[in-house]
Amino acid sequence: MSNMFCFQCQQTAGNKGCVRTGVCGKQPTTANLQDELVYELIRLAEAAKEKRSDLSDRLIPDGLFTTLTNVNFDDSAIKKLMGRIIDERRRLGGNDDSKVIRLFEGETDIVSLRSTLLFGMKGMAAYAHHAMQLGYVDDEVIAWFYKGLCALNCTHTVEEWLSLIMEFGRINYKCMELLDKANTETFGHPGPTRVNVDVKKGPFIVVSGHDLKDLHQLLEQTKDKGINIYTHGEMLPAHAYPELKKYSHLVGNFGTAWQSQQKEFESIPAPILFTTNCLMPPRKSYVDRVYTTSVVGFDGLFHIDEDKDGKKDFTPLINQSLALGGYEHDRSMSGINGGHMLTTGFAHKTILSNAEKIIDLIKNEKIKHIFLVGGCDGAHPGRNYYTEFVKQTPMDSLVLTLACGKYRFNDLDLGEIDGLPRILDMGQCNDAYSAIKVALALADAFGCNINELPLTLVLSWYEQKAVCILLTLFALGVKNMYLGPTMPAFLSETVTKVLVDTYGLRPITDSEQDLDAILCIRK
Template identity: 75%
Template sequence: MSDMFCFQCQQTAGNKCCVKVGVCGKQPDTANLQDDLIYELIRLSEVVSEKESNTNTDRMVIDGLFITLTNVNFDNSRIKNFTEEVREEIKQLGNLNEIPVIDLWKGETDIVSLRSTLLFGMKGTAAYAHHCKNLGFEDREVTNWFYKGLREINREHSIEEWLSLIMEFGQINLKCMEKLDEANTKSFGTPVPVKVNTDIKKGPFIVISGHDLHDLKMLLEQTQDKGINVYTHGEMLPAHGYPELKKYSHLAGNFGTAWQSQQKEFENIPAPVIFTTNCLMPYRDNYKDRIYNTNVVGYEGLKYIEAKENGYKDFTPVINHALELGGYKQDQSMSGINGGHILTTGFGHGTVLANAPAIIDAVKSGAIKHFFLVGGCDGANPGRNYYTDFVKQTPMDTIVLTLACGKFRFNDLDLGEIGGFPRIMDMGQCNDAYSAIKVALALADAFQCSVYELPLTLVLSWYEQKAVCILLTLLSLGIKRMYLGPTLPAFLSETVVKVLIDTYDLQPITSPEQDLDAILGRG
């Protein structure tokens, strides 16, 4: 019998399954505890199905799913405690009998594949719902669907029924991304284009990583006028485009590149680092004492910032640590993967659609021949240079839209402009796939055609479960001929892959040259 069973991320061992230890660093006992938590969340959903849900059970389901997402929580004691809280809640709801739960990883291959696809997608959506709740926003239909989805995972379905459920869920994730977009823009304003420096100034500083803009806002408020600069890292980069965040002059720039480089980039860093969400990697001893976690993020032995009942967090320990460490003695020149020192972000749907007439005219005149959405998760496995090479080879009369941390493969490149628009437009975090969808639908409406008929191709990279829920949303919208890599998900069986290729013309990536030729009809 295997010590563990985990195939939810792109770098799973041999593109099959991690059975001894996770490639991400997750140990078998942690993997099994996370599975136990999922089983208890299923039981909780079975109980709540007969009763009215409440704020406590909502948080348990959403945060519980989020805890089990890749590179979020490796802390066994916290996972155990959370699981016990779920069990106690089940008892409080009056159900003292054992509720049978299906074995997630056993059964006919295609059924396990489809069950896993729905579960992993729900884990991704839970991350977005978590951020919504942190800002005081909620879509009740989305919250209710978490209960429904967990119950359906515990049921037997035909392949057709599973596919129907997965497509229904894709639309639910769209609603969740739309709600998070509303939460972010109402809380922090509509993003605007901004240039972000990657060089680090001398003196005390704090690095903040992850996706939670609410945490960043609290940190900026508490560090104001204290002589401390704040730098974003990874998926926090798009924060610079929000007016209510960029107004803080000590939001000074972006530190480093994507999540998978943190062990190298954080080496002996003279500053504390706050992880607000994934992607936390196993730490190195030379910076272990500088890492702080919050929200559902956890690693045994690392410091944790608790939230009070009203959501407020006191970052005083982090601030004092930054002052104590003192930062770099001299300004540090740091660059992106391709040597660039300036990153541009802030091209959300608000900015792009405000310029829609000019963009449409550029397409009609032939100045813009094609749009590529090249985005998604980054990762450490070989094959991801594909996305750098692909973008470098896109013709000068094309625009590259991008989002999520996959952009760090190429977002420091200067590819020039078309009609005043930069050829690379960063639309934001992974959840800002909603921006890309909104822009695509608006362009399709303007040209009176389907999204599939637009001069637009999606070239996606995936790593973890938030990419899964976004992919399911795109499929549920009927978007076809997307290119996906660097590998297809190990949890997709041959039959499921065939269905996706036959129904949606899903294309595994090959080489940049071959794929560009196919997309642009060359050769």
Template identity: 65%
Template sequence: MSNMFCFQCEQTAGGKGCTKVGVCGKQPDVAYKQDELICALVGLARAVNGNKPSDHTVELMLKGLFTTITNVNFNAETIGKLISEVEEEKNKLGGADDFSVNALWSGDSDIVSLRSTLLLGIKGMAAYAYHARVSGKSNDEVNNWFFKGMKAFGESHSLEEWLNLLMEFGMINLKCMELLDEANTSAYGTPVPTKVTTIIEKGPFIVVSGHDLCDLKQLLEQTEGKGINIYTHGEMLPAHGYPELKKFPHLKGNFGTAWQNQQKEFSDVPAAFLFTTNCLMPPKPSYMDRVFTTEVVSYPGLVHIDDVDGKKDFTPVIEKALELGGWPEDKIMTGINGGTELMTGFGHGTVLGVADKVIDAVKSGAIRHFFLVGGCDGAKPGRNYYTEFVQKAPKDTIILTLACGKFRFNDLNIGEIGGLPRIMDMGQCNDAYSAIKVAIALSKAFECDVNELPLTLVLSWYEQKAVCILLTLLALGIKNIYIGPSVPAFFSQNVLNVLVDKFNITPITTPEEDLKKILG
């Protein structure tokens, strides 16, 4: 086995690539298995060869891609089993020539850059399509594009053709995010503004992390009347805004801050932790016995809750929570700025519901500018930029936010404008669709192009779902995006120059300088 190579996340070693062990904790054998899985999926796409894939084939493609996202699967054994399943399906379809791991990273640097950007974007979209599928929503156009995109990795394409594929992918991902939005709202209702406490009540409790609302609902149903409280963590925070979830009185609040702080925040906590999607860090011995995984998440030695015909039995998680008993008294936890209350539930349904109020505030001058400050959080230094940016943004500006990057500032109280809170949490990373929908609606109301709106996107990235969202924004022609805390390692200098020239993508500098540049 050769050394690993991975540069798919923002924290990658030296800003270039992890070659000995992943900064995320991924071991070389796991990294290599994930690359082998990607190659098997390329072979599966070539075997499908433009035909309509079966439902099982689609499921394998989505599951396989999702498995390779950062902080999802650290288990070489489960990845190996999935490779065997993919190979078996490929052979049923008539087989295809092998695609080698070396082919993933070899070739002209600009071609490798564009090819890698597309692959990472496809991984992100797979997570969204997977969640929509769990809630009963699927789309043939989206599903077919996974096979078109993966087949392309076994083909020769020019720089221009790869760029065109990236833009085509961006529009497909918009449809995928719309599909997931429909899946969530049809199953759990339209999110409403909701205050969420960070204070943990005494007694047994379970903390649910990740993104999968279906898992959360099943757990809420199975813990009713058992004297166990449920708390969200990280990207699960927006669940509190959905009527069909918030109606459970034992869904109490939010535990901890962003995903990268879990090894410190989970230490010796007398509760059970359930990971439904990515955001898992290698658990410490002080709490490893109480961490459970489900769906594609896997880590050696952790108890995994399997899906049986769309249903899960969370009894092991429930029994562990009852055994540990929770804290004997209420525990006051805070956000990173000391706050004990968070707000969520400002999806497009809510924001567009007060569109007339927003438009009037802009026309009267009460609102000068909107900032979408959001994206992934991470452990690398430099992310305090986003906290300072929000703190220093003028009082006549509104901060829209989404994904776990908001934990840098979502416990701040920075006031209101005309009854509207200045910080509006639009949801999870996939809820970038909400921000896009609001921006398009405002551009129509003001009869202008989206790029002419008093709106600036200030994004933080960490993993592959941020990549697919960025490609969607670029495909929509949205320009002047500020991005940080660092430039992706998979962008070659020439590719970065193209993005800067064509879309005016701007690496962040300091909050003061960037605010001055944006607002004049």
């Protein structure tokens, strides 16, 4: 008998499912607790759908976010959260013995569709959580969590499941729009910014994850203390926000994407704060200096809670940073391809402010194609595909990118087109809304639909936020996307065929072969 079953991420064992220990490091007890947490969320949603409370509105997205890949490995924290969910369900009149369908049991295609919807909702929960942290809530988005969770516990035809999934994709677009509004109204619109990857001597703190509010609070608490702050992984785009970049001690980016953290954090003389995923089990050489906050957790790590007003006290990190002292000398570091500077901040406002120029360049055939090459990074050996793909893109093409997959190539210098850098980093995976908004604006300018633009999406995926973005793209009618490094294990052959036949979804093959096919079609 299997001790666990999990196939929600790209690196799941054998591209079938983790059954003994998660490739991510998740133990069977944790995996089973997370499944039980989802079942309790379904029970809460059924009890509260007609009489929602402020607490249930918060517990549901936070609970789903807790089960995202590489977020929470702490059994005690999961049990504590589950207890709060059960208490609220009972308060709302829900029964302890209400039955819940075993999500991953049953007919293959139904399990596939049910899992697709669940994993998409887990991704949207992350976006809703970040927006809530900044005080932004959309009632339609929150209401859909209740609808979706209740739908998981019902019987549907294949057609009904597909309809639900497309409806979810449209709701997730609203959620991404909400998060963009929350971030930009709070911290300003990102602008093009150069970020150094070298590390200065002296005390420092590394901040990983996605949460801009956490970073802002840490910056405010460390100013004038002689401590430098470095972003890591998906936090890199924070440098582009005016209200964050004004802090002079936000000085650079440490390391590359999440899957390299165990090597890059080896014996690091500084504390590391994980605000969201992607946390990997820390090694002994640095485990004593890793801190978690929000829904992130790992047994034995110091967790920073917030008070009733949403404030967090980062004194433990500050004191440890000063005690460790950082590096004795400036330390030269580089990206995967040897570069020492990264550029970020090309979100929708920046690109659309150059829309007229980009349109003219397309009309004059100085830009013949635009590629969106982005998504999650990971340790799968096939991911060098994205580096090779970008290196081979023609000089008369632009490469838009976002999320941590960009670390495969974001330190490359691919030149410019009339002063416009060929690689344009649009931000985190949380900023996928920017890419969609730009694509829709260009389609409007040319009087066509997205699929008629000289635009191709070449996506990498790892976890559930990538799933919800993909479902949103399907819901918007985007076709002929390339996806890798593997197709999701939770997509059955039948469901995959539906997506291939309906949306032209294509698994990546060889970078040169795929690029030739794309450019040949456009000719």
